[in-house]
Amino acid sequence: MAASLAKENSNFPGTATSFRNSVSQNLDSQFPAESGRYHLYISYACPWASRCLAILILKGLDKAITFSSVQPLWRKTKENEEHIGWVFPDSDTEVLDAERDHLNGAKTIRELYDIASLNYTGKYTVPVLWDKKLKTIVNNESSEILKMFNTEFNHVAENPSFDLYHPNLRTIIDETNEWIHDGISNGVYECGFAKTQAAYDVAVKKLFDALDKCEEILGRQRFLCGNTLTESDIRLFVTLIRFDEAYAVIFKCDKRLVREYWNLFNYTKDIYQIKGLSSTVKMDHIKQNYYGSFPSINPLGIVAHGPNIDYSLPHDRHRFSTETA
Ligand SMILES: N[C@@H](CCC(=O)N[C@@H](CS)C(=O)NCC(=O)O)C(=O)O
Structure with missing residues (x-):
């Protein structure tokens, strides 16, 4: 830890x-x-x-x-x-x-x-x-x-029993956080701010290996650490929700889009639809900041139009039972 x-x-x-x-x-x-x-x-x-x-x-x-x-x-x-x-x-x-x-x-x-x-x-x-x-x-x-x-x-707290870092799951949460951070949360920035082709190539490979690993895990369970929502899911979600709208373009993370991954895309919608969470996502702030605040990678600050994904559409994650830890 x-x-x-x-x-x-x-x-x-x-x-x-x-x-x-x-x-x-x-x-x-x-x-x-x-x-x-x-x-x-x-x-x-x-x-x-x-x-x-x-x-x-x-x-x-x-x-x-x-x-x-x-x-x-x-x-x-x-x-x-x-x-x-x-x-x-x-x-x-x-x-x-x-x-x-x-x-x-x-x-x-x-x-x-x-x-x-x-x-x-x-x-x-x-x-x-x-x-x-x-x-x-x-x-x-x-x-x-x-x-x-x-x-x-x-x-x-109004929801005191809601525990995203349950003692029974801490080992797996810590392990998961580490590779999610390295490959994905921080990985997108490594792609975006790479100063050489070689550094970018390494970062892209690491990023998409980690996304592929998530896709595989999420094909057998609802969340990253089992069928219980944990801190690791929130950490991954904040990157996934920015991915197609910002990182894919501005950080050149375009090898594959989140909406082209069946499980990852449904999982992103699932988490977005948890009560209250959508209030934390303001896409106009996300897009204005990423396209407008990094002159070294987007000197003119022009904001890309698309793709305006609707994350409130139905998802298929109810196929897994949900547990509390
Ligand atoms: N380790 C910090 C990193 C936070 C961070 O890098 N925030 C960025 C925005 S996404 C920031 O405020 N950057 C300001 C700057 O670089 O001047 C954390 O996770 O709290």
Whole structure:
């Protein structure tokens, strides 16, 4: 587990994340899991942030933990610097599904990092789990935030028994997370930002080997770790839902589309249709960000039109029985 997290944090696009505190159900801890105390800053475009939001929603934590999204297009974060990154809209009506920063009045995610630390030198990434009481960042590593949401807030969760990291399944979940991260979640970025043909070829092979492996697994069971939904499925889902609409084109992951994989496509629809989850998918934010915020791979920022897939259409995954762990 520790090894897999270390690896996860060392890979593109995230640099080693620096805020690694934990919210705990122990109310004497520095960051106790109190209702109303924490805020999750996300971008609906970002898969790492979206996986945290997905678990927040599935656990029924949306009353206990507030959240808001930045706007999808990266902009300059300081007047006299070239750096571009996440910014808040100037008003709540300017960009659909994006909000001003009502907590700190920040214009950029970068400003939040500046409030939290005077000597931060890393990237200004989302997600950011913010402590409203101490006015600081608790944690900016999605793989840790999602575990906190799963286990530490049960006393204030509407679905406390919903467990995506059940003790009986942890070994297989950890193993699955590792190859899903390496081959797919991070793999699409390795394809997209490869600087040589050889590096791209290696990344594409790794990506499609991993997708083929998923297709095979999902031909015999409903979810990645059996017939129970786990954290691994949420991690895979956030990449699959972006795949045909963005990664296939902008990251050149076009060897095969998700909608050309029978099981993977039905599985994506199955997860999308879990109550509440579709609210975490804002395709306009996804497309605007991926096509519009990476001048090195799409200098003109033109957004591709298609394919506008309807993930709410029927799927065939009910052919497997569902279990709780
Ligand atoms: N390890 C981090 C990675 C998060 C990450 O890379 N987020 C991207 C958006 S998808 C980001 O905010 N990038 C800002 C930048 O690179 O400046 C996590 O999983 O939480």
